[in-house]
Amino acid sequence: MADNDKQQLTIWGRANSVNVQKVLWCLTELGIAYERIDAGMQFGKNTEAPYLAMNPNGRVPTLVEGDYVLWESNSVMRYLCMAHGAGSPIYPADPKSRAAVDRWLDWTLSTLQPVDRPVFWALVRTPPEKRDMVTIQKDADAEAVVWKIPEAQLATRRFIEGDQFTIADIALGAFARRWFGVEGVTKPKLPNLERWFAQFASRRGFAQHLSAPMT
DSSP states (O other): OOGGGGSOEEEESOTTOHHHHHHHHHHHHHTOOOEEEOOSGGGOOTTSHHHHHHOTTOOSOEEEETTEEEESHHHHHHHHHHHHOTTOTTSOSSHHHHHHHHHHHHHIIIIIHHHHHHHHHHHHSSOGGGOOHHHHHHHHHHHHHHHHHHHHHGGGOSBTTBSSOOHHHHHHHHHHHHHHHOOSSOOOOOHHHHHHHHGGGGOHHHHHHTSSOOO
16 A cells, blocks of 8 residues: 555545535545545635645645645546556546546536536526526526537447546536536536436435535
8 A cells, every 4th residue: 555545635625616526526436535624715714825835726626645735626536546546447547548538627627617607606606686697598508508519429428438437427527517407597408418417316426425405
């Protein structure tokens, strides 16, 4: 066992952050014990000097394991798989398969998150009396266009990269929870995405970290 395996693994970040949720889901899939410390939004800490010394972005999550510190949620998931998930199929060893998984991890942050955020914040974290529903519907229409990309991919696959569940499904699934969970806007039918997403209800990591009402 590596030295890092003997160290307490701590995740800094609030449980209702989509990027923290991805990491917690991954930890559950791998069966890794950890401690979580609330940070961000109402919990503060992430703008204070001790936190910024760990994570100069001031965002969540941040992983601390012994003297090792890592931030950026997808990098944290990759690390967890490589350091603690040897042999786990959720991050395949084959270079081409791994690159395909990594592509979706990058895509969620470069393409999906920017169109998800305006809709989620407007419908979940903005009081109803302050919502501009015309603008929100336009933002939802823009997000729907992006979701059509995995919708097409899933036409011939059980999971996003084939028959095996991977951390690409975790990354996409966490954002899909928000897409399917928001109400008050018109959304197109995406049957392949809906079928794919329905599989997660039976996964312990999803049930523990993403099934609660969104806040």
